[in-house]
Amino acid sequence: MTTFKTVVVDLTPVLPGGENGGAKIFVLELVARLAARLPQTQFVLLTQASSHGELACLDRTNVRRELAVGDADSGISRPRLLAWSGLLLARMPGLVRAVAGRLSDGYKRMLERLGRVSLLRKLEADLLFCPFTAPTYHEQGIPMVCTIYDLQFRTYPEFFTPEDVAQRRRSFEGACRLASALAAISDYSRRAALAFGHLDEARIRTIHLRLAGRGVASGGVDAIAQLGLTRGRYLLYPANFWRHKNHQMLLTAFGIAMRTGLPSDVKLVCTGAPGPRQAQVAAAVESMGLGKRVLMPGYLADDLLASVLAGAGGLVFPSLYEGFGLPVLEAMVAGVPVACSNASSLPEIAAGAAVMFDPRVPSQIVDAMLQLFGDATLRDRLISAGREHARPYLDADRMTQEYIALFEFAVGRQRPDDGVRAERNAAPYPDGAP
């Protein structure tokens, strides 16, 4: 097994709170496990000022944080400059903005490079790991591994601002061009990356998110009663109110189901952080006369959410697009039957252990909801099939090992062409992955 002396992990994209969504939870868990698994390796976490303090939870003997973006003393931080240029761009007409956007991309890249000349060399990095895709700190000669989540910006560009699309495309294309190896979080995302990233198959592997145990209730918290719910008599949709999460369609289907046979005491619970889009959905709930049947309790902390999940009569997941779909597996682990969209990665993740529907067709969502509450035999089958299917996704250790093997593969690819191994890679490494 190769020993990596120093692995630098780019956590500069981490934002405080829940803005990164599921990706942050996954990354923090993975980094902690990598550090535990490789006690001989020094992990240097690159951070930005706003979340530098929060990430102290990862500090260990072999893990330290390095503030790479935003300096309390410097007065103007690079993120602020970027924010200003963003504001300026937003005021320009579309055509001008597209051109200026291209120019500012270059400007931003220059700013980014200015601050980190030879940062990796200063840190004596053997490997750079970019778990949020963007290869910002890449330097020639130092192997880099990037994680690819999804290509939603290609499939649903209308869900992003043009600037956001450009930035995501840059990150994706940069990662594909510069990384020694990549991890895709699903076969679906891997295939999409192969199709659009000009990659060869050997360079990108699927490494599933095996973190389905996060939602297991530790007991002692009765959020269900607190929220005025009855065990088993509600559907749960845990998702932020992004457009691809398809809340409008879900409300439409629920409104129909209420009048076509859904038992009158069954409710719908939509967790997810407050904000303008949540307010829009809440207004629709009122206007549709669903105020007594649809609850929007806001963002729930892990133990509360686990409680609410464990008591649900079903998980309904009508997302239009996912890179993975961890909540589906979390529900299965918790013994909750799942009705799930058949879009993007979800058929791969649900693998037949859920009732599937086309998330664009409300009548199919209605049928799925009615089945969950009307067919006891089906419920039982789904619960037992789900538990069985989700079990391997509890094996976070396996996921960690897959990342370590990928790191080793990346370092091996970086060897000089004459085949002479660099001194630091003295021992041969197993590359057992398919």
Add this chain to the structure above:
Amino acid sequence: MHIGFDVSQTGAKKAGCGYFADAMVRALMRIAPMHTYALYPSFGDFFFDASMPLRNPFESANVHYGPRHLTRDSASRFWNASDVETALGKPDVVQANNFWTPPHVRHARLIYTLYDLSFVVQPDWTTETNRIGCFDGVFRAAIEADWIVAISASSRRHFLDVFPHFPPARVRVIHPCSRFTDTTAEGHRPKALAGVEAFWLSVSTIEPRKNQRRLAEAYAHYLALGGAPMPLVFAGGDGWLMDDFASYLENLGIRDRVILTGYVSDAELVWMYRHCFAHLYPSWFEGFGLPVLEGLQFGAPTLASNTTSIPEITADAAILLPPDETHAWTKAMLDLVDQPEQRERLSSLGATRARAFDWQQSAQALLSLYEEACALPKRSRSA
């Protein structure tokens, strides 16, 4: 009344939706010149056409035009602004006709034209971008509109099935009518039909929802069973997802019996309706189905789908068939060849039936709706 009316889709490249808005507003202004009209050549950020109506065809004291926008972004900023009603001169009524719903109409009565909800039944009949825009627009209408104008009872029923919270009393059916005001017009023979005597006709954009493939199969079978060898004419431009239609016809062995005219002019359409052996309309799903009505108007014996809105148009003036049963279409075509008196009957019934659809009537219905809407509170303020 100060009436605000979306005419964004009435530019040079009009399709079904654009015809409705165009004809309706003209008829409205004719029967109610005492009101003032604001026509909006740009409306929202879903449908955006750089070649939006560029001229102001209705120059008169009681008509003015809303702002035009050069980019989707500027249109979006204008129409999504919270003070949009002030910017529009505080109309009493705003009629939305391009699927998009303005979000901040707090005082005017918001009237939303509902064409159809095909995209919630079979999303693959259109692109995903179009589907999202249509669904977002209809959903927001279900939340914010004061009244819905459905172009058929079928669309009305469908809307109420999908959005059962919406008060049925505020969803009204107002039928579109034919574009052709002169039923005596002769039209003009298309070049593609030079020398052609008798022919079957099917008018529609070539796209999956219009079901031309099954009709082609039915026709191939009709020929194989000895049906009179008249060509089948598909009159319409290329729409979605049907690039390989010509090779599909090759595989059926009928490419040389089929004439694809591409997009045709109004005069050519009229001529074809007048001279076709019969008009075949096998569409899977319609919000209304203008070509059916137009064919009837010009005396075309008509075979059409029995689904969605089509029976509302035809009543008993056409032969109605299930769009998925190709053998039924083959049989009906063979029978029609054998029964000239049946053709006569259909032609005459059709012409009579078409007279039931009158722009004056539809415009009057819309005007009455506006009056009722202004006399009643906005939906959000009623019990």
